[in-house]
Amino acid sequence: MFVYAAAEDRWTEGPPVPVAGGLDHCNVASLNGKLYLLGALRFGTAFVLGETWMFDPAADRWERVGQMPTPRGASGVAVVNGRIVVAGGVAGGVAVATVEAFDPESGAWSRLADMPTARDHLTAQSVSGKFYAIAGRNGERQIPATEEYDPESNIWRARAPIPVARGGLGSGAVHGKIVVFGGEGPSPRPEGTYADNHEYDPVSDRWRALTPMVTPRHGIQGVVLDNRIFVAAGGRRAGADFSDRHEVFHVVGEGAPRVDGAVRNAASFEAVVAPGMIASLFGDNLSFGLQAAVAGPLPERLNGVTVQVGGLPAPLFFVSPQQVNFLIPAGAAIGQSRVQLTNAGVLAGPYPLQIAAAAPGIFAFGQRGDGQGAILVAGTGLLARVTRDAFSRAPTPGEAVEIYGTGYGAGATVTIGGIEAQVLFSGPAPGFPGLAQLNAVVPRDVAVGTAISVRIRAGGVLSNIVTMGIAPAP
DSSP: EEETTTTHHHHHHOOOOOTTTTTTTTTTEEEEEEEEEEEEETTSSSSSEEEEEEEEEETTEEEEEEESSOBBBOOOEEEEEEEOOOOEETTTTOOOOOOOEEEEETTTTEEEEEOOSOOOOEEEEEEEEEEEEEEOOEEEEOOOOOEEEEEEEEEEEEEESSSSSSBEEEEEETEEEEEEEOSSSSSSSSBOOOOOOOEEEEETTTEEEOOOOOOOOOOHHHHEETEEEEEEOOBSSSSSSSOOOOOEOOOOOOOOOOOOSEETTTTTSSSSBBBSSEEEEEEEESSSOOOEEOSOOSSBBTTEEEETTTEEEEEEEEEEEEEEEEEOTTOOEEEEEEEEEEETTTTEEEEEEESSOOOOOOSSSSTSSBBSSSSEETTTTTEEESOOSSSEEOOOTTTTEEEEEEEOOOOOOOETTEOOOEEEEEOOOTTTTTTTEEEEOOTTTOOEEEEEEEEEEEEEHHHOOOOEOOOOOO
């Protein structure tokens, strides 16, 4: 088992499923922070899993929690009103119409009304308290059926069939609609797989085509997180084929991205920026969920978001619905410019932008670039504040400190407590694009205290004022 952290775009290995020999065609669902495995197969054998297993991420372990009445795999699975419904699949080597529900609270299974159409390798989703079984196959016959189950009445009814019948497809439910993609069957592609991507609206009972998959695959599932559908692995060719592809589909809603105000210095929050520095945009719908670049080089597209400054692509540090942090391109021209952002292909901007030769800003712990600065006692890694603990201590007059910010580069000066300090180094901080570092000596005649002012000047421009702690000399 592998675990994906979307905010970091990173995979780690988790504890394996405790079934000797491994499994495929697994029926899985997540509910109340737990992952459930509810039946599976082993390709090319008569093995069928009948146990129900639960994985608890907090405890990082698997636990057996039940026994399926009808062991099977390759089913359609979705959560409906607090229960996990498993529909159809392969049992005894044939496609079945059996539908059963698992209640995690009681650990009990119950039998529901059979699907009208027996099938396996289908996909399923839940919308507005209804369960939808979509497509699949029975033997060599591809099934286009879309069937809706109402748990209140325990009745199925036929709905509009999917435009392209196939099996082994995946899906995700976003904005009250079901997005269905991929699969295998009599495809016109030589690989026998489908790139088709369709959206079903249960209210209008209509299908429409969406952007096809980047990599057509079958044997897939969709995982929905913040209006994104993640699709990992699956076979690129029909049959027993495998891949490590991982792609995401961004489902665009009604809210277009909107930038609120000007581009800001990421440290000082002032509305003037400089080439090569770290900047921030604020607004709404700027990204679907959080994602940060965790390894260099910085990407120019992150979670479906791009930023351009004066027509140049901007490297991205971090994106979220309300904030995007990026690097002003080193080649950006000084003077009036424009910035624009796209989220999943939807444009915001362009907006006016002022670029200066220097725009010094010191990072701070305050919400608007104020308060305790990002200042370390040189060579110690300790924060320069009066609190003395494993993470911080106040420097004394005559000691050197490291002041971190952006937009000031070489040739900057600094005042500490209103007194100009001796600068030992001013330039890029190693290993972090856009981060500036200034090393200076705390003046010997400076006042001591918990909130002594610090300010940088670069290119004739003053930074924001932050504070640091200074202790009396021993």
